[in-house]
Amino acid sequence: MLSKSDLFVLFDALLETHALEYEFQPIADIGRASVLGYEALMRGPLGSALRSPDDLLRVAKSAGRMADLEREACLGAISAFGRVGVPGKLFLNLSGSMIEHFARDNGRQMLDRAQQAGLSPGRLVLELTEHERVEDVEGLQAAMKTLAALGVTLALDDFGDGRSSLRLWVQLKPQIVKLDKYFVRGLQGDSRKIEVIRSVLRLAEVLATPLVAEGIEDAAELAVLRDLGCHYAQGYCIGRPTAAPDVTLPDAVVNVLTSGKISVLPALARPQRIGHSVDRLKVSAPAVEPQLASSELFRIFGANPDLHAVAVVDGTVPLGLVNRRDFIEKYIQPFHRELYSKRPVVQFMNASPICAERSSPLDSLINVLTGDDQRYLRDGIIVTEDGRYAGIATGESLVRAVTELRIEAARHANPLTLLPGNIPLTEHIGRLLHASVSFAACYFDLNNFKPFNDLYGYWRGDEMIKLAAKIVAHHCNPTQDFVGHVGGDDFVVLFQSENWADRCERIVEQFNCEARSLFDPRELQQGGFHSEDRRGFPSFFPLTTIAAGEVSVSPGQFRHPEEVASAAAAAKKIAKLAPSGVHRACLAKVIALREATA
Incomplete structure (x- = not known):
């Protein structure tokens, strides 16, 4: 291992002999399925102790020669790119201070090198890569204005990592923004990242700045970015850095970018919306002190006929809750008024009421609904703000909300x-x-599920539904086929898999076989079961099976999602009567259904 001083000597020699090497990573134009340009990445000589860019940067920083390394890497990359001779733009990583350096001579040093390499200024893209905060934004703006007048493009790198900020985007007005790879990795399974990228794309549209998504490693990520409307893409999936890059994209990448299939996006977890907190239930109501006479509380209830309960507070701190009905029933009994009228209200209160902060989510009160002590539903809830009394809420309003x-x-x-x-x-x-892509909408429904549920109970009914969900999902391609559960025992699958008809038949066959395990031996032996029909009359039903109504949808065949859903539901009704349990709607019937729902 070389000593620090030896590394400094080696580093100096690399710069003096212009021995840095370069590799170029392609950036894809998603809409055109072509190469937009290449990002230049520096390397030390092969076999050198300073081969990796991280080691080069570490030694340069330690030696106080970061600016020298940046300048040499930029100019060297321009020369190397010219020797490679590929078309497209050249993306160069530079700090804000180095961009200002190249602008001091009106870009002469950089443009002379580009001219020698056979590159026009319009092919140069300077990526602002900041490892420290940009302090002199105005100076950087002036420098970019000088270079932009010559045709050089500015890109903001690693947007979203904490250093490349929205403020820089607005202030510098870059022509391209590169999104940090964190938001791209695994986005096909992360609804939050998808929503972030959607938001950034909306911002890019407002600011008229195309977006490059970095760090794409597989086809699923690329397909989602394509469907979201991202402009450009970079990463190992597009192409790895190489000294001699291809001028075209790999066939596998082109196939993804030109595919007519739409990605299946993960569902976004529903956030706790404003208005879905305990504050939604709160009603203003008077509170009383613990020493208040019971006769005075009786008067308060009489003056407020809609008041179901009154909170007892010590100053602003809740102590208990007095239920209206319970209090009045006791108070009006013979001799009770005479006995209790002057006694304090604490004798009538529930000393352990449910208290909930007004900002708490409603879900935090689920235990009130499911608990054994239903007194809390009858009495209601005390609503607080920072522990202080703020109002009350009824059990009825909680159940409804x-x-x-x-x-x-x-x-x-x-x-x-x-x-x-x-x-x-x-x-x-x-x-x-x-x-405008072709797909199949298939509606799956269980036959005789309600009488099965009535006979065996909700637990086994739930097991039947979960079995159907598992089998339907198992026979679908998760990247191409969307599986939806639209209520009860109804499922809808939007197939883009070419063999969707075979998949439907396998679903029906497997479910009809495995569903038998949920019946008792007696029902299996007799091939059906006794239960009540929808009118409440005893009847005999065949064993529960699944039916599939199928509609093949061609581009332009339907205008609205509701029309597709209606056509699939109509096909399902026919399938439930078919011996095979499968019905594929013909084109004429689909058109008739569309016209009927228009």
Whole structure:
């Protein structure tokens, strides 16, 4: 291992002999499925102790020669790129201070080197790569104005990593912004990253700045970025750095960029929205001191007929809750008024009420609904703010609000199977229709599920639904086929897999076989079961099976997601009556269904 002084000597020799080497990583134009340009990456000589760029930067910083390394790397990369002779733009990593350095002679040093290499200024893109905060923004703006007048482009690198800030984006007005690779890695399975990229793309549209997504490592990430509308892409999936880069993209990359298939995006977990906190339940109500006479509390209830309870407070600190009905029933009994009218209200209060901060999410009160002591639902809840009394809430309002939340949540994701619900399904159909791609909408429904659920109970009914969800999802391609659970025992799959019809048949076959395990031997032996029909009359039902209504959708065949859903539901109704349990709607019927719903 070389000593520090030996590394300094080696470093000086590399710069003096212009011995740095360069590799170039392609950047893809997603819309055109072509190469936009290449990012230059410096290397030390092969076999050298300073081969890696990290070692070069570390030694340069230690020796106080960062500026010398940057200048040599920039000019050397221009010369090397000219020798390679490929078309497209050249992306060069520079600090703000080095950009200002090259602007001091009106870009002469940089442009002379470009001219010698056969490159026009319009092919140079300076990536502002800051490892320290940009202090002199105005100086950098002036430098870029000088270079931009010559045709040189500015790019903001690593946006989102904490150093490349939104403020720099707005102030410097770069022509290109490169998104930090953190937001790209694994985004096909991370709904939060997808929403971040959507937001950045909306910002890029407002600021008229195309976006380069960095760090793309596999085709799934690239496909999602394509569908989100990202402009450019860079990463090992596009191409690795090499001294002699190709002028075209690999066939596998072109196939992804030109594919007519739409990526299946993960569902976004629903956030706790404003208005879904305990404060939503709060009503203003008078509070009383613990020594207040019971006769005075009786008067308060009489003057406030809608008041279901009154909080007892010591100053602003809640002590208990007096339920209206319980208090009045005791107070009006014979002789109780005479006995208790002058006694303090603490004798009638529940000394251990439920207290909830107004900013707390409603879900924090679920235990009130599911607990054994239903007194809390009857008495209500004390609402506080920073521990101080703020109002009360009724158990009825809590039940109503939580029910509304559960219904809304189920529209986004089914609570039993966790599969996407109606809203994500509609959104995905809309994406498919907007992209004018072919797909199949298949509606799966269980036959005789309600009487099965009535006979065996909800637990086994839930097991039946979870079995259906598992089998449907198992036979789908998660990157191409969208599986939705639209309520109860109904599932909808939006297939882009070419063999979708075979997949549907396998789903029906496997479910009809495995569902038999959820029946008792007696029902299996007799081939069905006794239960009540929808009118409440005893009836005999065949064993539960699954039906699949299939609609093949061609570009331009439907205008709205609701039309697709209606056509699939109609096909499902026919499938439930078919011996095979599968019905594929023909084109004429699909058109008729579309016209009927127009």
